[in-house]
Amino acid sequence: MQRHLRKAALACLAAGFAQSATAQAVCDGVVVFQCATDAEPREQITVCAQDARFSLVCHALETGEPYDDTPLIAEAATTWFRWQEGDDLRVGLGFWSTDLGAPVTLHASLPWDDMEEAVAQDGPAEMWLQSAHWHPDVDQTLCLSQTVYADTEALWAPLETRGPIGLFFSQDVVVPEPNAVGVAEVMPLPSGEGLAVYATARPNAATPVWWQLYEGDTVDVIAREGDFLAVAIPTYGVTACLIRPEQLYTPYQGPCATGWVDGTYLDRVQ
Structure with a gap:
C-alpha cells in the first residue's frame, strides 16, 4: 500500500512539484483523493478527511485558489458511498454542493490486487466528478490518469461513524x-x-x-x-x-x- 501511495504521489508531482505541494493545503485534514484535469488553466480536485466528514475542493493547480465559495461536504455517517472490489476497485463518494444546491459524486477506478486485498502497485487509475445520476444530461469532469492520487486507508476513520x-x-x-x-x-x-x-x-x-x-x-x-x-x-x-x-x-x-x-x-x- 505505501509503495502504491508513493507512486501515486509521484504521479501528482509529475504535474509540477510546487503546484502539487500547494494543493495539499487547500482543505483541512488528510488528503484522501487528488487529481488534475486537462482544463486550461490547469485545475485540481482535492478530497480531505477530517473527523467524521469529507470535504472536496476544486481549485487552481498552480495557486491552490478554490473555485467555489464553500467546499463540497460529505457527512461520513449518511452520505452516498460505494466500495466495490473486482478486477478493479470502484469507489464513489457523494458530496453536497451548497452553491449548486445539488449532489456531486467523486468516482474512482483503481487497480486492485484481490490476493492482497489492497490497491495494486501498477495498473490504470481513473477519477472523475459526476452530477446527479437522475439528471437527463449527466455532467462529468474527467481527471488525467497519471495525476490520480488515492489514499484509500484514510477513508475508513471517518466512515466508522456509519450506521445501518x-x-x-x-x-x-x-x-x-x-x-x-x-x-x-x-x-x-x-x-x-x-x-x-x-x-x-x-x-x-x-x-x-x-x-x-x-x-x-x-x-x-x-x-x-x-x-x-x-x-x-x-x-x-x-x-x-x-x-x-x-x-x-x-x-x-x-x-x-x-x-x-x-x-x-x-x-x-x-
Whole structure:
C-alpha cells in the first residue's frame, strides 16, 4: 500500500512539484483523493478527511485558489458511498454542493490486487466528478490518469461513524408504524421534474437530495412526520423493501436506504 501511495504521489508531482505541494493545503485534514484535469488553466480536485466528514475542493493547480465559495461536504455517517472490489476497485463518494444546491459524486477506478486485498502497485487509475445520476444530461469532469492520487486507508476513520443502511440517505431515524406503512405512486408534479428525496423531514435549501422519484414510480412508505413521508429506496442490488411485522416500532435498519418526500405528491395505492 505505501509503495502504491508513493507512486501515486509521484504521479501528482509529475504535474509540477510546487503546484502539487500547494494543493495539499487547500482543505483541512488528510488528503484522501487528488487529481488534475486537462482544463486550461490547469485545475485540481482535492478530497480531505477530517473527523467524521469529507470535504472536496476544486481549485487552481498552480495557486491552490478554490473555485467555489464553500467546499463540497460529505457527512461520513449518511452520505452516498460505494466500495466495490473486482478486477478493479470502484469507489464513489457523494458530496453536497451548497452553491449548486445539488449532489456531486467523486468516482474512482483503481487497480486492485484481490490476493492482497489492497490497491495494486501498477495498473490504470481513473477519477472523475459526476452530477446527479437522475439528471437527463449527466455532467462529468474527467481527471488525467497519471495525476490520480488515492489514499484509500484514510477513508475508513471517518466512515466508522456509519450506521445501518437504513440511515442512508436519511439523517433522521425512521421508525415504521402500521398507520404509515404502505405503497404509494408518484403523482404528476407541477414542474414536470422529479420528486426530491430529502435527507430530513424538515428540508430547506441546504438539505441534501440524494435521490429523485418520477411520475408513475411506486415506492414503499414506512413512516410519516408532518407533511413528509419516509420512503424506502432499493439500492445496492436490493429489489424489495417490504416492512415485516417485527420491523414495526423500531428504528429501521434496512436493507433499503431511506429518505423523505413531500407526501402531497404521493398517491397511496396499497
